[in-house]
Amino acid sequence: MNNPWVMKMEQFTAFTKEERTRLDAIITSKQREFQAQEDVIADGAHSDYCHVLLTGLACRYKILPDGERQIMAFLVPGDLCDAEIFILKRMDHAVGTLTPSTTAMIHSSEMKTLLREASPISEALWWGTMTDLGVLRERILDLGRRDSSERLAHLLYEMLVRYRVSGATKTNSIDFPVTQTDLADATGMTPSHVNRVLQRFREDEMIELRSKTLTVTDPARLKSLGQFNPAYLHLDRTEANDLAVSSRVGDLIG
Amino acid sequence: MNNPWVMKMEQFTAFTKEERTRLDAIITSKQREFQAQEDVIADGAHSDYCHVLLTGLACRYKILPDGERQIMAFLVPGDLCDAEIFILKRMDHAVGTLTPSTTAMIHSSEMKTLLREASPISEALWWGTMTDLGVLRERILDLGRRDSSERLAHLLYEMLVRYRVSGATKTNSIDFPVTQTDLADATGMTPSHVNRVLQRFREDEMIELRSKTLTVTDPARLKSLGQFNPAYLHLDRTEANDLAVSSRVGDLIG
DNA sequence: CGTCGTGTTGAACAAGGTCAACGATTGTGG
DNA sequence: CCACAATCGTTGACCTTGTTCAACACGACG
Numbered sequence: 347m348n349n350p351w352v353m354k355m356e357q358f359t360a361f362t363k364e365e366r367t368r369l370d371a372i373i374t375s376k377q378r379e380f381q382a383q384e385d386v387i388a389d390g391a392h393s394d395y396c397h398v399l400l401t402g403l404a405c406r407y408k409i410l411p412d413g414e415r416q417i418m419a420f421l422v423p424g425d426l427c428d429a430e431i432f433i434l435k436r437m438d439h440a441v442g443t444l445t446p447s448t449t450a451m452i453h454s455s456e457m458k459t460l461l462r463e464a465s466p467i468s469e470a471l472w473w474g475t476m477t478d479l480g481v482l483r484e485r486i487l488d489l490g491r492r493d494s495s496e497r498l499a500h501l502l503y504e505m506l507v508r509y510r511v512s513g514a515t516k517t518n519s520i521d522f523p524v525t526q527t528d529l530a531d532a533t534g535m536t537p538s539h540v541n542r543v544l545q546r547f548r549e550d551e552m553i554e555l556r557s558k559t560l561t562v563t564d565p566a567r568l569k570s571l572g573q574f575n576p577a578y579l580h581l582d583r584t585e586a587n588d589l590a591v592s593s594r595v596g597d598l599i600g
Numbered sequence: 601m602n603n604p605w606v607m608k609m610e611q612f613t614a615f616t617k618e619e620r621t622r623l624d625a626i627i628t629s630k631q632r633e634f635q636a637q638e639d640v641i642a643d644g645a646h647s648d649y650c651h652v653l654l655t656g657l658a659c660r661y662k663i664l665p666d667g668e669r670q671i672m673a674f675l676v677p678g679d680l681c682d683a684e685i686f687i688l689k690r691m692d693h694a695v696g697t698l699t700p701s702t703t704a705m706i707h708s709s710e711m712k713t714l715l716r717e718a719s720p721i722s723e724a725l726w727w728g729t730m731t732d733l734g735v736l737r738e739r740i741l742d743l744g745r746r747d748s749s750e751r752l753a754h755l756l757y758e759m760l761v762r763y764r765v766s767g768a769t770k771t772n773s774i775d776f777p778v779t780q781t782d783l784a785d786a787t788g789m790t791p792s793h794v795n796r797v798l799q800r801f802r803e804d805e806m807i808e809l810r811s812k813t814l815t816v817t818d819p820a821r822l823k824s825l826g827q828f829n830p831a832y833l834h835l836d837r838t839e840a841n842d843l844a845v846s847s848r849v850g851d852l853i854g
Numbered sequence: 855c856g857t858c859g860t861g862t863t864g865a866a867c868a869a870g871g872t873c874a875a876c877g878a879t880t881g882t883g884g
Numbered sequence: 885c886c887a888c889a890a891t892c893g894t895t896g897a898c899c900t901t902g903t904t905c906a907a908c909a910c911g912a913c914g
Contacts, residue, residue, distance in 0.1 A: 390831070406737070408737070408741055410741070410745055410827065411827060414745050416740060416741045416744045416745045418737045418740045418741070429730075430730040430733065430734075433723060433726045433727055433730060434727070434730055434834050434836075435834070435836055436831070438734050438737070438831045438832040438834070439734075439737055439832075458718075461715075461726075462716050462717070462718055462722070463716070464712075464716055468716070469687060472687045472715075473687055473688070475729060475733075476683075476684040476687060476688055478733065479684065479729075479732065479733060479736065480684075480692050480693075482733065482736040482737060482740065483660070483662070483672045483692070483693055483736060485740055486670065486672045486736065486739055486740060486743060487662055487664070487670045487672070489740060489743035489744050489788060490670045490743050490785075490786075490787070490788030491664055491668050491670045491788060492664075493869075493870090494869080494870070525891085525892060525893085526892075526893065526894095527892080531744075532744075533744070534743060534744030534745060535870075535871090536870075536871055536872080537892090537893085538870090538871075538872080538873095538893095538894085538895085539869090539870055539871070541893065541894060541895085542870095542894090542895090544893095545894085557879090573664065573665060577644070577690070577692045578692040578693075580688050580689070580692070582688075582689055747901075747902095748901080748902070779859085779860065779861090780860075780861065781860080789902075789903090790902070790903055790904080791860090791861085792861095792862085792863085792902090792903075792904085792905095793901090793902055793903075795861065795862060795863090796862090796863090796902095798861095799862085
């Protein structure tokens with residue numbers, strides 16, 4: 347069974363067959379389909395369920411009073427959309443899809459049970475939350491101290507690594523159907539400027555980005571331009587084990 | 601007993617006398633003193649203890665290859681410095697003091713115990729982590745979509761609110777001994793520009809900031825300039841109860 | 855009384871934003 | 885299968901914000 351949630355968490359810890367079966371059951375029991383540009387959960391909303399993204403691409407975002415949008419994080423298969431909702435009254439931001447997507451719905455009570463166990467699963471859930479914090483901090487570093495080229499390079503490289511981790515690709519190409527406006531909203535730039543920087547990347551033959559596919563033709567240069575250091579993703583087991591997917595991730599983060 | 605950790609968490613949930621006693625015991629058992637500009641925990645380090653800031657002012661930061669520093673968060677009394685360390689191998693950033701500070705040290709095993717209970721304490725710890733995520737997201741909003749004045753206004757107002765929550769002040773003045781360089785590193789600006797913006801704030805009689813004390817003379821205008829919306833702090837109980845400190849926080853976030 | 859960290863100021867400069875127009879794609883209904 | 889609309893990508897000229905860099909002022913502190 348293809349379970350990106352398990353694949354992601356297994357970058358942190360190994361599961362037993364029983365644990366894997368249990369997690370498979372959880373994500374199978376109640377699923378929900380979304381179209382593109384639909385809210386998985388709206389700003390200010392509450393829900394009795396947490397959502398795990400299974401397929402597609404989503405993002406966390408906020409809309410400012412003047413209508414501008416800031417994308418604070420991209421979500422790839424295996425990511426938890428709203429871990430906070432089982433403890434907080436309301437969302438302080440929205441999660442929306444960028445492409446048609448599927449989520450698994452996990453009831454708050456089940457989340458609480460999972461978290462309170464002294465098990466690899468609860469530790470992996472904590473690890474996921476801590477990794478989310480790390481990704482946000484890295485984005486702050488981007489926005490505060492890196493120029494537009496470095497920012498875009500970092501973001502694109504990070505997406506490639508995370509797609510590898512989720513098992514969505516094993517090559518240097520990913521399905522990345524975002525508009526330049528989306529990239530602008532994520533990097534704090536204007537669409538025009540994203541366009542100009544992407545063109546430079548293409549001229550320099552670092553990437554191809556067309557018809558919704560991103561191909562990184564020169565990963566080493568993209569990584570170094572973006573000053574990418576994978577420490578903040580805490581992919582602890584990636585170097586140690588010999589899974590095909592992980593050793594391939596290892597190529598990227600080595 | 602003055603326990604800012606409890607004060608902070610009680611913005612989320614009420615504790616029983618026993619729980620309060622227990623938390624008091626935890627922060628009393630093992631403390632550590634720091635001078636100004638000292639690392640509580642270094643980038644890449646591991647520790648068997650989590651630190652709760654009890655007095656002073658600290659920050660999370662990263663140093664870039666070119667020596668530039670980005671401050672990703674300020675920590676006030678009651679904040680957990682390194683919740684991740686009991687689950688992750690190494691820090692992906694550093695936590696350092698800005699002023700002489702005191703921390704309480706909590707052993708990893710005790711943190712795990714606290715987190716696994718079905719108790720108000722474990723829920724409050726989760727709440728604290730979720731609030732940290734919210735603060736980071738708000739910082740991303742700042743850096744990505746607000747100009748320098750809005751950013752600084754937002755940051756200063758947030759600090760005032762958080763000092764109120766921690767019980768460190770009940771007025772519109774806070775002890776805020778940061779340099780303009782610190783503010784620049786936190787807001788992604790240059791020190792010169794921070795200086796110019798602060799001068800404008802002073803001319804407009806919104807704030808006074810001298811000899812290490814910040815006084816907000818026009819909270820309403822600072823709040824509106826920074827587009828401050830307190831939802832992301834999840835101060836759920838602030839409106840509902842009648843504690844002096846909380847009703848005063850209520851003035852700020854209403 | 856000198857020194858060091860910090861705050862302040864100015865002028866030249868660059869990165870990126872703004873705005874408006876135009877091209878290219880994609881998707882849709884007839 | 886084509887015509888059309890809508891969305892997205894591309895381009896250029898101009899402009900604003902904030903940076904750079906250097907000089908100087910101020911105050912705390914030995």
